[in-house]
Amino acid sequence: MRSQSGPDPTRRSERSRRAILGAAVELLGETGYNELTVEAIAARAGVGKQTIYRWWPGKGAVILDALADAAVDVDAQMPDTGDIRKDLYAIVRPTVAELADPRLSATSRALSIETLGDEALAEQVRDRLLRPQFDAVKDRLRAAQRANQVRADVDLDQAVELIFGPMYYRWMFRIGPLSEEYANDLVDLALAALGTDTA
Amino acid sequence: MRSQSGPDPTRRSERSRRAILGAAVELLGETGYNELTVEAIAARAGVGKQTIYRWWPGKGAVILDALADAAVDVDAQMPDTGDIRKDLYAIVRPTVAELADPRLSATSRALSIETLGDEALAEQVRDRLLRPQFDAVKDRLRAAQRANQVRADVDLDQAVELIFGPMYYRWMFRIGPLSEEYANDLVDLALAALGTDTA
Amino acid sequence: MRSQSGPDPTRRSERSRRAILGAAVELLGETGYNELTVEAIAARAGVGKQTIYRWWPGKGAVILDALADAAVDVDAQMPDTGDIRKDLYAIVRPTVAELADPRLSATSRALSIETLGDEALAEQVRDRLLRPQFDAVKDRLRAAQRANQVRADVDLDQAVELIFGPMYYRWMFRIGPLSEEYANDLVDLALAALGTDTA
Amino acid sequence: MRSQSGPDPTRRSERSRRAILGAAVELLGETGYNELTVEAIAARAGVGKQTIYRWWPGKGAVILDALADAAVDVDAQMPDTGDIRKDLYAIVRPTVAELADPRLSATSRALSIETLGDEALAEQVRDRLLRPQFDAVKDRLRAAQRANQVRADVDLDQAVELIFGPMYYRWMFRIGPLSEEYANDLVDLALAALGTDTA
DNA sequence: ACCTAACCGAGACGGTACGTCAGGTCTTTCC
DNA sequence: GGAAAGACCTGACGTACCGTCTCGGTTAGGT
Incomplete structure (x- = not known):
């Protein structure tokens, strides 16, 4: 039996996703990695913390996604x-x-x-x-x-x-x-x- | 003019120092680095937190000392x-x-x-x-x-x-x-x- | 001039209304009042949260209705x-x-x-x-x-x-x-x- | 075996205790009870939230103490x-x-x-x-x-x-x-x- | 028999506060 | 005066709900 559904990716807000990844890279540039907090990312992105935790397990995953996202271009x-x-x-x-x-x-x-x-x-x-x-x-x-x-x-x-x-x-x-x-x-x-x- | 003295190293407790370094390496082995806390080191070493902060600036320095201490032999x-x-x-x-x-x-x-x-x-x-x-x-x-x-x-x-x-x-x-x-x-x-x- | 219409009561689902009031009294019996949440009522009633907020201003009003409803008989x-x-x-x-x-x-x-x-x-x-x-x-x-x-x-x-x-x-x-x-x-x-x- | 000690009341800061109770009654007067939050009490009292949770189980207990304290005089x-x-x-x-x-x-x-x-x-x-x-x-x-x-x-x-x-x-x-x-x-x-x- | 307006379930969203954890500082008591 | 103990202020954590919003999918009447 497979269930355990989790959030529905089709309903995900692309707007929020991009804002979060953008805020993450910005803050990473401004402060060190250790000083980077999920709360700050959420605040900068104009997003609720839950929206981050809904889609990523934690700070590390967000940053990875953010950097991978940024790296794609180059x-x-x-x-x-x-x-x-x-x-x-x-x-x-x-x-x-x-x-x-x-x-x-x-x-x-x-x-x-x-x-x-x-x-x-x-x-x-x-x-x-x-x-x-x-x-x-x-x-x-x-x-x-x-x-x-x-x-x-x-x-x-x-x-x-x-x-x-x-x-x-x-x-x-x-x-x-x-x-x-x-x-x-x-x-x-x-x-x-x-x-x-x-x- | 303050003499900026800081603690007097001659009065330092060798017993505490060794207990702290020992506890640090132990805990490093038991849990990951991120899970390692100063509080846990102090508790394991049977030492007040202040005794750690008196002699080291933070967790990183303790670990470094602990590892350097352990590495000396090899x-x-x-x-x-x-x-x-x-x-x-x-x-x-x-x-x-x-x-x-x-x-x-x-x-x-x-x-x-x-x-x-x-x-x-x-x-x-x-x-x-x-x-x-x-x-x-x-x-x-x-x-x-x-x-x-x-x-x-x-x-x-x-x-x-x-x-x-x-x-x-x-x-x-x-x-x-x-x-x-x-x-x-x-x-x-x-x-x-x-x-x-x-x- | 805005008609300030609000929802149309004639189209209201009696089924949902009863399910919500029923769920409210059930949950009130199971947990305390402070522990009662709109989300729990909606979930128990198998109803979207919006259906509650469309017809009641908040949790208190739902409970009041639920109890008044139950009290009518006696x-x-x-x-x-x-x-x-x-x-x-x-x-x-x-x-x-x-x-x-x-x-x-x-x-x-x-x-x-x-x-x-x-x-x-x-x-x-x-x-x-x-x-x-x-x-x-x-x-x-x-x-x-x-x-x-x-x-x-x-x-x-x-x-x-x-x-x-x-x-x-x-x-x-x-x-x-x-x-x-x-x-x-x-x-x-x-x-x-x-x-x-x-x- | 009885242990489970909890915090040591002899070390409790009377200063903080009074500030918390004072802030609680103040805020209770300014806003309603439902709007009163532990965070606001802590902020107003210039106290860490932990200091509240260390000594009281929750908001209700703080208020009770605050009111009992205020009532003593009258x-x-x-x-x-x-x-x-x-x-x-x-x-x-x-x-x-x-x-x-x-x-x-x-x-x-x-x-x-x-x-x-x-x-x-x-x-x-x-x-x-x-x-x-x-x-x-x-x-x-x-x-x-x-x-x-x-x-x-x-x-x-x-x-x-x-x-x-x-x-x-x-x-x-x-x-x-x-x-x-x-x-x-x-x-x-x-x-x-x-x-x-x-x- | 279609159209279309609105309710419906669902659930993601921006938020607020929760209660907990650990950081680093300060205070008390003992040795 | 160093050390153990631990309370303190601070601030981030991850969670629970709030009340709003948007999404298909039913239901109605109205034509």
Whole structure:
């Protein structure tokens, strides 16, 4: 027997949904993640708290939705100029720049905190926010592999992690600067591991 | 002119300090980080809340101290057998295993959440918990560089990050398994980037 | 000029009306007055909330209607045997018994709460629920006055209050038992005040 | 095993207690009982809500305490001039006047609503607020009984109720005016029932 | 036999207050 | 004067209902 109906999604107010997600990202920019409260989101959105709790289990889920919603627009495509190094520069540089920007970085931190604290949310974050970019890079590397610019025996998942991993690590623990020079060096170092030639 | 004295550290109760740190790690193991409260720590430690607030600014600082305290004992030394690959296996495998262990991993997540949410704590975490291991690996790589096992032009900081970054990235976003095989492959891939030979 | 129409009573669903009033009395019996909610009435009656708010201004009005509806059947007539004492016993005893019954008393309490809290409802309660009985007793006393069983100078309103007042007072503040013996004594005492003879 | 300690009354802040009770009576005067909220009391008193809930189970109990506290000062003594009629005038007239005053009456209504809705509070109200006056009148009637101004066979409890009952009844259901003339007539009528003489 | 106006069930909505929880501060009492 | 204990003010939590509103789906008369 299946019942347990819950609210009826067809009756959901799109107006309220957008107001809530909008208010969430706004407030996330203005205050830190820890300072962000459901009450503030509701107030800013001009919405009753119940309307939030009716559709989301809690603050983390709202933020995830808000960020996923905001990210949809910018789901950048991976360029393919034929030169894998150049293309990686093109994708890594702006990502590094984004992490270096205190404003944009704040949302990433919020996201990461959620990810660390809640396994279910972690899956959502991984699949809805990270995966698109991850797969885009992976596809580009596969093409490079076919073009003999990347060794055939390289595991492409590990290859992508070799690029993004150090970047997030440096960002997360604030180990060093996130400059354009760093982005270039990172790509060069990774390609040294992946490339067919020693150059 | 107020002397801004604050409490007198010489009169501090070592008994209370240890009870608090002990209670913190215990509770961190029993419940998640978000569920951990200062009140619970005080109650478990048989201590007044004020005694915590007298000596630490907040929950994060207590946990950091607690973990740093616990970590002191295990501050592993980096081996040096002359074979850099073998030595990296020896350090990366147990680290990966630790992240794979749900019990031990929980404390790392707690740490990371603090790191993400509080810049001051991030520095503490970086310097007191990560740095020792980081520097140990860096020293070992420097030796390898001198032994011509690592290219001379490699930036050693980036080199260390190339090893630890992907590992934390995979752990943080739960991207893939953290197996011993993964540890080996990671080291191999990193050494492909760093090594003087193509092998 | 707006016609200020409001809902059209001719189209009102008698089915819903009865279901609502029925649900109200049921719930009043099951839970206290304060715990009674419009939502619960609507749910129990299988009715939309709007159907309640369309026809009644609020919970109090619904309850009043429900109780008035239920009371219609029992609007007892005052007997007239010629013996005023005997007739007063006949009306006071069951009224006391009703107040003594926890089940029936609950509705009276609900009624009284409304009365106390809302002046407009108080008038309704007074006129629709109390007045019939009040006037019946008053008429009977007038007859007794004509029969020289009650002093001619007695104000009949005050006379009725002299009987019902102490009864409700005792009930309301739970001052003493509401037994048949009490009912008899009350009538005797009141008649001592009203009667032409000392007996 | 008995524990379940609850808060320690010796540590209770007298300052907060008085502020809360004061705010409660103030607000009761400004708004109706139904409009009175715990949050408003806390805000007005400059007190945390928790401090209210720590010491009282809910709004009703606070109000009861507040009114009992306020009533303590005015716990009028019953005069004894030797003339029972005159003395009853002296006590009934101001009581009627108080019920006639919309301002003072509001608190009585609040009290009564609590009384009707909560049995435990009813006992408190009866014992702490009503009883003193009730007993004072009863004592005075006992003296009158000894002075042969009241019949020896009269039950004094019922006698007191014969006076207060009609008064509250008229007030509660807004049956008629609560004038000084009414007060006099009520006393006269009651004494007709109680007196040794027919006059 | 259709039309159309309005009631109906349902339930989402913006709100208010609830009673609870934890934060960080302040006070009391003891050692 | 530090420490245990715990009351205090504060403010967010998640829930329960409020009274309003909007949505299809019945019901009526009225034509």
